[in-house]
Structure formats: C-alpha cells, structure tokens
Amino acid sequence: MKEEVDQIVLGFTKAFKALQMYGMNHSSFRNFYVPFYENISEFLSKNNELNLQIDKFTIHHDNRIVYKEEEMDLSIAFRLFKDGVRSIGFMGGITSDELLLLLDVISQSKKDYDVALGLWECDFSHISFYVVEEEEVLDYRVPDVPTEFVDYDEKLKQLILREKIDIDAVIIPDLKPDEVKNLMNNITDEEKASILPLVIKTLTDFLHTERSKEVIDGLIELLESCVDTKDFYNARRIAYKLKDYPEVSFIERFENATTIMGFKEMVNVPQNELFNEFLAFIGFFSKKSVPFLLQLLSLAGRADRLHSLRHRIAYIAQDDITPIAEFLKSEDTMSLVSAIAIIGIMRNIEAAKLLQPYIDHPDARVRLEIIDALGNVKQPDLLVQYVKDPQMEVRIKALRLLAKLKFPQMYPVLLDKIKDKTFLDLEFSEQREYFNYLTANADSNLVQILKSMLYKRKWFGRKKYRVMRRLAAIALAQIGSSESLEALRIGAEKRNKDIKIVCELVLKGKSK
Amino acid sequence: MSIYTSGKTIVALLYPLLKAVQVYDVNNDVVINTAKKFVAFMETLFSTISSLEFVRYRDYIFFNKQRLKYEIDSYANLQFLNSRLKILRIKSLTFLSGIKHQEIIDFAVIFKEDKVTFLKQFVLKRYPHIKVEFLKAGEEADEFMEDGKFTKRTYFKALKVTKNMMQNLWSGRPVDVKSSRRIVYNLVDTISRDEFGILALTTIKNFDEYTFNHSLNVGILALALGQRIGLDRRSLARLGTSGILHDIGKVEISKELINKVQKLTDQEWETLKMHSNFGVREILKTRGLDEISMIAITVAYQHHWNYDGTGYPLREKEEEPTLFSRVVRICDSYDAMTTARSYQPIPYLPHFALRVIWSNQNRLFDPILAKVFTQLLGIYPVGSCLELNTGEVGLVMRQNPGNIGSPIVKIIVDRNHEKTDGRTIDLAMEVQTKIVRPTYPQMYGINPSAYFL
Numbered sequence: 001m002k003e004e005v006d007q008i009v010l011g012f013t014k015a016f017k018a019l020q021m022y023g024m025n026h027s028s029f030r031n032f033y034v035p036f037y038e039n040i041s042e043f044l045s046k047n048n049e050l051n052l053q054i055d056k057f058t059i060h061h062d063n064r065i066v067y068k069e070e071e072m073d074l075s076i077a078f079r080l081f082k083d084g085v086r087s088i089g090f091m092g093g094i095t096s097d098e099l100l101l102l103l104d105v106i107s108q109s110k111k112d113y114d115v116a117l118g119l120w121e122c123d124f125s126h127i128s129f130y131v132v133e134e135e136e137v138l139d140y141r142v143p144d145v146p147t148e149f150v151d152y153d154e155k156l157k158q159l160i161l162r163e164k165i166d167i168d169a170v171i172i173p174d175l176k177p178d179e180v181k182n183l184m185n186n187i188t189d190e191e192k193a194s195i196l197p198l199v200i201k202t203l204t205d206f207l208h209t210e211r212s213k214e215v216i217d218g219l220i221e222l223l224e225s226c227v228d229t230k231d232f233y234n235a236r237r238i239a240y241k242l243k244d245y246p247e248v249s250f251i252e253r254f255e256n257a258t259t260i261m262g263f264k265e266m267v268n269v270p271q272n273e274l275f276n277e278f279l280a281f282i283g284f285f286s287k288k289s290v291p292f293l294l295q296l297l298s299l300a301g302r303a304d305r306l307h308s309l310r311h312r313i314a315y316i317a318q319d320d321i322t323p324i325a326e327f328l329k330s331e332d333t334m335s336l337v338s339a340i341a342i343i344g345i346m347r348n349i350e351a352a353k354l355l356q357p358y359i360d361h362p363d364a365r366v367r368l369e370i371i372d373a374l375g376n377v378k379q380p381d382l383l384v385q386y387v388k389d390p391q392m393e394v395r396i397k398a399l400r401l402l403a404k405l406k407f408p409q410m411y412p413v414l415l416d417k418i419k420d421k422t423f424l425d426l427e428f429s430e431q432r433e434y435f436n437y438l439t440a441n442a443d444s445n446l447v448q449i450l451k452s453m454l455y456k457r458k459w460f461g462r463k464k465y466r467v468m469r470r471l472a473a474i475a476l477a478q479i480g481s482s483e484s485l486e487a488l489r490i491g492a493e494k495r496n497k498d499i500k501i502v503c504e505l506v507l508k509g510k511s512k
Numbered sequence: 513m514s515i516y517t518s519g520k521t522i523v524a525l526l527y528p529l530l531k532a533v534q535v536y537d538v539n540n541d542v543v544i545n546t547a548k549k550f551v552a553f554m555e556t557l558f559s560t561i562s563s564l565e566f567v568r569y570r571d572y573i574f575f576n577k578q579r580l581k582y583e584i585d586s587y588a589n590l591q592f593l594n595s596r597l598k599i600l601r602i603k604s605l606t607f608l609s610g611i612k613h614q615e616i617i618d619f620a621v622i623f624k625e626d627k628v629t630f631l632k633q634f635v636l637k638r639y640p641h642i643k644v645e646f647l648k649a650g651e652e653a654d655e656f657m658e659d660g661k662f663t664k665r666t667y668f669k670a671l672k673v674t675k676n677m678m679q680n681l682w683s684g685r686p687v688d689v690k691s692s693r694r695i696v697y698n699l700v701d702t703i704s705r706d707e708f709g710i711l712a713l714t715t716i717k718n719f720d721e722y723t724f725n726h727s728l729n730v731g732i733l734a735l736a737l738g739q740r741i742g743l744d745r746r747s748l749a750r751l752g753t754s755g756i757l758h759d760i761g762k763v764e765i766s767k768e769l770i771n772k773v774q775k776l777t778d779q780e781w782e783t784l785k786m787h788s789n790f791g792v793r794e795i796l797k798t799r800g801l802d803e804i805s806m807i808a809i810t811v812a813y814q815h816h817w818n819y820d821g822t823g824y825p826l827r828e829k830e831e832e833p834t835l836f837s838r839v840v841r842i843c844d845s846y847d848a849m850t851t852a853r854s855y856q857p858i859p860y861l862p863h864f865a866l867r868v869i870w871s872n873q874n875r876l877f878d879p880i881l882a883k884v885f886t887q888l889l890g891i892y893p894v895g896s897c898l899e900l901n902t903g904e905v906g907l908v909m910r911q912n913p914g915n916i917g918s919p920i921v922k923i924i925v926d927r928n929h930e931k932t933d934g935r936t937i938d939l940a941m942e943v944q945t946k947i948v949r950p951t952y953p954q955m956y957g958i959n960p961s962a963y964f965l
Contacts, residue, residue: 093577173886
C-alpha cells in the first residue's frame with residue numbers, strides 16, 4: 001500500500017506542476033494527469049478511501065511523510081495549509097472531473113485566492129477536506145436570568161390572546177407528495193433561473209425611494225457585466241432606469257471602437273429576439289458612437305438586419321449628419337452605401353444635398369441607394385435621370401419611386417417610350433413599372449390610350465404585341481374605375497382570342 | 513433503476529423497519545411485512561448487483577460508491593442511518609445476496625442498541641448475509657468525532673465574524689469579506705455534521721448584542737431549513753450568507769431607535785422599515801456584486817415580504833419572494849419572537865413561536881416551508897423547557913427524527929423544584945413520561961443556553 005500511495009502522491013505532484021506550466025488543455029499536462037487519475041482510481045477501487053493529512057510543508061499518510069516541499073510557491077502542502085486545510089480525503093467513485101477541479105483550485109496563483117473557499121465552492125462528492133479556523137476563546141458568559149417577579153402564566157395568556165392562535169391545535173407537518181414535488185420543482189427552478197433580473201429589479205426599486213450612489217454604481221457594474229456577456233435584455237432594463245439620472249454617465253464607457261466591434265457577433269446572431277434586444281440597447285447610445293456603429297454594418301449578413309441597424313443608427317444620430325457625412329468619403333462601397341442609406345432614413349432635405357456628388361456614381365449599388373435616399377427626402381426630379389440608367393435594376397427602382405411619389409412631369413416621356421418600338425425590347429418587369437407609373441400618375445386620357453392598346457387590330461396574331469395587350473389590361477384593372485373595368489368586360493366578350501383571354505385572366509385575378 | 517435511486521429506496525425501506533422494531537414485537541405483522549418488503553426490493557437488485565454496500569465517510573453516506581444526498585424526501589431516513597452508523601462506529605454495512613427477512617429483523621433489533629451491546633450481539637449471533645466493518649481506533653480524526661467542540665468553535669467564530677462585520681460597517685471601517693465567506697462554509701460543514709448541536713446554540717440570545725446573535729441565528733436556522741429541503745452545499749452557502757446579512761441594513765438606523773422601549777411613532781416605524789432597503793446598499797458596500805451578494809441583496813430586500821403579498825417594501829402584484837427570502841422570513845420571525853429585546857423583555861416560548869408560524873402559514877409564511885420548519889424544530893424546539901408528569905422539568909436537548917412531539921430532554925429541575933443536573937430521557941422511548949406543558953425557564957432561574965455550552 002505504501003508504494004501505491006507514494007506513486008499516487010508523486011503523480012499528483014507531477015500533474016500539479018504540469019498544470020502550472022502548461023495549463024489544462026495542453027497534451028503535456030494530460031500525459032502526467034492520466035496516469036495519476038488511473039492510479040488513484042485503482043487504489044480507491046481496492047481500498048475505498050485515501051486520507052492525507054496536511055502540514056505546513058509536508059503531506060502525511062498513515063503517520064508517514066509522503067510529500068515534502070519547502071519552497072512556498074511550489075509546495076502543494078503549503079498552499080493547502082496556509083488557508084487552513086488540514087486533511088484531504090478521496091473516496092471510491094471519484095471522477096476525473098472532480099480531480100481536475102481539485103488540481104485547478106490548488107494551482108490557482110491569484111493573490112489572495114483562498115484555496116479552502118475554492119474547495120468549498122466545488123462541492124465535491126468524492127473528495128472531502130477539513131479546514132481549521134483560528135482558535136476562538138469561548139468567552140461567552142451566560143447572562144443572568146432576571147430576578148424580578150413576572151407572572152409568566154399571565155404573560156402567556158396575553159400572548160395567546162394577542163396572537164389569536166389555538167395553542168392546542170394538532171400540528172401534523174407531514175408533506176403531501178404534491179407539496180414535496182412543488183418544493184423540489186421550486187428549488188430546481190430557482191437554481192436554474194438567473195438572479196440577475198431580480199437584482200436589477202431590487203436595485204431599481206431601491207432607487208424609487210432614494211437616490212443612492214452605491215446602488216447606481218452597482219447598477220453600472222451590472223450593466224458592464226451584462227454588456228460583457230452580451231445580455232442586452234438586462235442591459236437595456238438597467239439603461240432604461242439609469243437614464244432617469246442625466247448626471248450619471250453610464251453609456252459613454254461603451255461608446256468606443258473596441259467595445260462596439262465586440263458586438264459584431266450580435267449583428268448576425270441567429271435569434272431575432274437577441275438581435276432586437278441588442279438593437280434596443282444601442283438605442284441608448286449617443287451620436288458619438290455612430291462612426292463605430294457604422295463599421296458594424298459591413299458585417300451584416302442579412303438584409304433585414306442591415307435595414308434595422310441603419311434605422312437604429314439614423315435614430316442615434318438624430319438630426320446630426322456630421323458623423324455620417326464622414327463616411328460618404330469612404331472608399332469602401334458598402335460603407336458609402338450605408339452612409340447614403342442612413343442619410344435617406346434621416347429624411348433631412350439639407351442632407352440630401354450631400355448626395356449630389358454620388359448621383360452618377362459608377363457603382364450601381366451606390367446609385368440604387370441614392371434612389372432610395374432621394375425617394376425618402378422626396379426629390380423625384382433628381383430621380384428622372386435614372387430612368388435611362390444602363391442598369392435595369394436602377395431603372396426599375398427609379399420608375400417605382402416616381403410612381404410612388406406621383407411625378408406627372410414624366411408622364412409624356414414615358415408614354416412616348418411605351419409607344420416606341422424599342423419598348424418591346426425591355427424585360428417584362430421593367431415594362432410593368434412603366435405601366436405602373438402611368439396608372440399612378442394617370443390623367444383622364446389614359447383609359448382611352450390603354451383601351452386602344454387592348455383592342456388594337458394591328459397587333460392581332462402578332463405574338464410580340466401580346467405583352468402590350470396584357471400590360472394594358474393589367475393597367476386597366478389597376479385603375480379600377482367603372483370605365484376601365486367595363487373595357488375589360490367588353491374585351492372578355494370579344495371573339496378575338498388574344499383580347500378575350502387576356503381580359504378574362506385579368507378580371508379573374510381582380511376578382512380574387 | 514439507477515444506483516442512486518436504489519440506494520435511496522433501500523434507506524427509505526430500512527428506516528421504517530428500524531423504527532418498527534423499536535415499537536413492536538419482532539413477531540408483529542408490521543415488523544415482518546416491513547422486513548419482507550425490504551428484502552423483496554433488495555432481491556430485485558441482486559439480479560444485477562452482487563452486494564449492496566453503505567459506507568459512512570465523514571457524515572456522507574455512500575451507496576455502492578454513489579454519495580446519497582440529503583433531500584427533502586429522504587432526509588429523515590438518511591439522517592437516522594448516518595447517526596446510527598456513527599454511534600455504532602460502523603464504517604461500512606453490506607448486504608449480500610441470499611438475505612432473508614428474519615436475518616434483517618434480527619439485525620434491526622441490535623442496530624438500535626448502544627455500541628457495546630451491538631458489538632456483543634453482532635459477534636454472538638451470526639449474520640451470514642450482513643457484513644459490518646468498524647472504524648479502527650484513530651481512523652476517524654478527532655475533530656470529526658468531537659462534534660460538540662467543533663460546533664461550538666464554529667459558532668463563536670461565526671459570532672465574532674458577524675459582530676466585527678457589523679461593527680465595522682457601523683463605524684465605516686472596511687469589512688473582512690474573506691472571513692465572512694469562510695465562516696459561512698464552516699457553518700455549512702457544521703450543519704451537515706451536527707445539525708442538532710448547532711441548532712441548540714441558536715438558543716444563545718444576547719439582549720445587549722441582539723443584532724449580532726440574531727443575524728447569526730437566522731443564518732444557522734436558514735442553513736438547517738435549507739439542508740432539510742435538500743439544497744446542495746453551494747446553495748446552502750448562499751442561503752447562509754443571506755441569512756446572516758438579512759438585517760444588515762439596520763446599521764444605517766440609529767441604535768436609539770432600534771432599542772427603543774416605548775411604542776414607535778408612525779414615522780419611527782417607517783424609518784425602521786427602511787432597513788430592508790438599506791440592506792441592499794450595505795451589502796453592495798461590503799461585498800460588491802458577486803453571485804452570493806446578489807442573492808443576499810434580494811433576501812435583505814424581500815425578507816419582510818409576506819406570503820400573501822403584504823409586507824414591506826411595497827412590491828408589484830406579480831412579484832413573489834424568492835425561496836431563500838421565504839426561508840429567511842420564517843427563520844427571522846422565529847428567532848425574533850424567541851429573543852428578549854428592549855420592547856419585548858419576555859420572549860415567546862419556542863413552542864409558542866412555532867405555533868405562531870404554524871397558524872400564520874399561507875398568510876405570512878410559505879406553508880410548505882412552515883411544515884418543514886416544524887419538522888426541523890419539532891413541536892417543542894430545542895431549548896424548550898417542559899413540565900413533565902413526573903413533576904420534573906426537562907430541557908429539550910434535541911429532536912427525535914420521525915417523532916417530533918417526543919424530544920430528547922435533560923432533567924434540569926427535580927420534583928422539589930430544585931435545579932439539578934439530571935438524566936437525559938428520550939420521550940419517544942420512555943412512554944410513561946409525558947409532557948404536561950411547556951414552561952418559562954426564567955421561572956426556575958434558568959438560561960437554557962447554559963446547558964449547550
């Protein structure tokens with residue numbers, strides 16, 4: 001047995017040193033640790049327990065020194081001894097996790113670390129230890145019993161009356177099975193639940209009665225911890241309360257590049273709920289944070305997230321476009337696009353002037369964003385040129401906005417284009433936007449024009465004109481006036497199949 | 513069935529058998545049926561396991577190397593087994609395949625005896641399917657055997673730490689957080705090792721230093737109640753700390769007001785009620801915001817919240833006190849009632865205070881916790897003085913697990929009303945001795961705590 005114990009203690013020492021040198025994840029540590037674990041497990045399976053007594057620099061087993069190290073920093077014995085640990089016991093059934101935890105606690109090198117507290121916190125199942133405290137002199141003196149006369153029976157009667165209790169009631173404190181279950185569930189629930197929301201509530205409730213520096217500081221500390229752990233739900237709750245104290249600066253500490261770039265994983269976090277909490281929290285930020293927040297935008301992998309973030313930044317920037325304007329100078333297209341988008345969201349007409357230099361930007365992504373921005377600040381005249389943009393996507397977007405903004409000045413130009421042969425060369429989606437524009441900006445003649453397109457004899461049997469007939473029919477349905485619908489109904493009665501089919505289809509769609 | 517559940521079930525079946533042989537003749541049907549049930553269950557296990565071994569190691573009970581935890585549904589059984597093994601100095605107890613109900617009945621009969629009788633009988637009779645291994649001399653270190661000494665040392669150390677902490681707060685000096693954390697763990701160790709011993713020390717009340725003793729007593733009572741409901745050691749440490757710190761807000765209230773004898777004015781009462789709020793600030797000042805502090809903060813704030821939604825500070829309808837706050841609510845009330853204070857020179861008798869808690873369950877106190885608290889302290893809590901039908905007065909020294917109306921008492925006043933250092937009686941065993949009524953120890957010039965030191 002002696003040799004086995006010596007072997008175990010030696011293994012323990014080696015594993016301890018390896019842990020200090022390499023850390024727990026290093027293979028060198030595992031090389032020392034595994035044999036130690038195997039040895040002690042084997043020993044305990046045969047002997048059931050192993051008790052070691054701790055002295056200042058030595059460890060004893062069965063009144064025999066099995067370990068000696070007098071160098072304080074290196075000595076396992078001293079580390080345990082200095083914090084009052086006087087014995088340590090291992091029981092059969094010990095797990096590797098328990099041993100690793102034990103080694104971890106003993107190897108902690110932080111100043112003021114209390115090994116005994118560390119061991120207690122581990123709540124081992126198969127490792128026990130005994131800790132001594134300084135001796136206390138039992139100087140308690142039992143107080144004298146008062147000697148004055150008291151009618152105790154009378155006193156008891158008064159108490160019974162006051163408390164209104166039945167002193168003879170039978171007490172049966174047995175718990176019913178459902179009560180045991182409830183209690184156990186309650187314990188499990190509370191163990192699982194985070195205490196944080198409750199503490200926040202308590203501290204904020206406290207502030208209802210009194211402004212306390214300690215409590216405000218406590219909330220700020222919690223806020224920092226929430227932000228560190230990306231718990232933006234609780235961070236937001238704290239920030240909401242702290243904003244009642246304008247003299248307390250609690251958000252400034254987060255408005256720096258390092259912290260904000262630390263939020264990058266939140267931009268694409270899979271759960272929308274978490275993202276929304278994050279978004280809500282940064283709502284407390286000041287415009288100082290805008291340049292850093294703008295950098296997050298380029299990381300957004302989802303269009304909806306990008307959209308939400310841009311809106312949030314516009315909100316944070318309030319009416320001040322200065323920090324955003326800086327990003328208009330960016331050579332990075334996505335940053336430029338985001339800056340333009342945010343300016344658009346801000347709906348600041350003055351800011352729209354800043355966009356002028358980018359109207360003819362060679363990158364279609366920029367032009368697309370400019371269109372949105374101009375749409376937001378209601379500048380349709382600046383959109384006109386995009387109807388002739390080389391990029392179809394851009395043209396469509398411009399047409400769509402012109403329709404939305406009701407800009408009749410373009411009506412004759414677009415009508416001419418529709419009548420032009422080259423119109424047939426366009427994609428259906430773009431052709432449709434032309435007609436959408438016409439219906440949105442319709443004058444009294446439009447129904448007549450569309451009717452003539454729908455019934456046009458010249459196009460009978462000509463396949464390529466079918467699309468014109470269809471677009472005219474759809475436009476008539478969109479107008480939805482009695483005259484336009486009547487035109488469709490008449491068309492549906494026509495003998496010509498081209499007209500009949502297209503009108504029937506459109507009317508059917510309309511009725512749906 | 514897992515090893516853990518099997519172990520718990522065996523202990524649960526063994527306990528009624530050990531109790532039954534104390535009350536009934538060995539040929540009684542109750543005894544025989546209980547033993548048969550016990551054996552039948554073991555037989556199901558023997559189909560897969562060759563031996564069923566219970567090991568007692570420093571107040572832990574292991575079953576086939578799995579530690580059995582003290583949980584609400586197994587507490588009494590496990591505690592009883594542990595105490596018997598400890599008294600009989602048994603290190604391990606093993607049941608082997610082939611055991612019959614008569615063998616286990618015979619064993620149960622000697623298991624209730626004292627150490628010498630047990631040893632003699634065990635050697636004399638043959639138990640082919642029961643193996644017992646005894647502790648060798650010196651095998652269990654002295655400190656573990658001398659619970660009384662360890663318990664007292666821990667109590668007074670804890671009292672000193674609590675007192676220092678509060679005095680330092682009162683005078684604006686820094687607080688030794690490390691000591692207070694350590695002492696809580698020492699108390700957790702003590703409560704698992706010597707629950708009755710440490711509970712007995714809560715009878716120490718100090719009129720002049722009420723707040724210190726009260727804070728510690730609430731911490732200890734909370735730990736004991738927490739242990740009974742099956743909290744693990746980590747949770748117990750948190751609960752114990754919360755118990756000790758629950759009234760820490762009182763350091764912000766003048767001593768004159770706290771000790772005022774006359775009825776408080778409305779304004780004074782409102783000020784006093786603020787101690788729940790102040791507790792939050794004091795804990796923040798003392799300990800910062802680690803996990804334990806966060807729990808202690810909520811308990812300090814909520815410990816006057818009643819079960820029915822009343823109490824102070826005001827709260828929103830849907831807010832409920834945490835489990836720890838509900839535990840401390842009961843323990844705080846009990847200790848406050850049983851302690852003499854400036855405005856309550858004659859404290860409530862312990863059994864009376866317990867009845868106040870019992871009759872206010874659902875209103876002020878969590879009814880389930882009130883039941884467990886009653887199981888913990890018994891109908892006549894430790895420190896109660898009882899007039900017996902023998903004309904003597906007995907002091908309750910400890911509870912009888914499983915028989916809460918019949919505690920173990922020490923005769924402290926004889927038939928002639930003279931103080932005496934009399935015998936100790938287990939009222940569950942000595943059935944002819946009956947309790948007439950609880951009485952005030954002051955009537956006999958007695959301070960119960962003197963008997964526990």
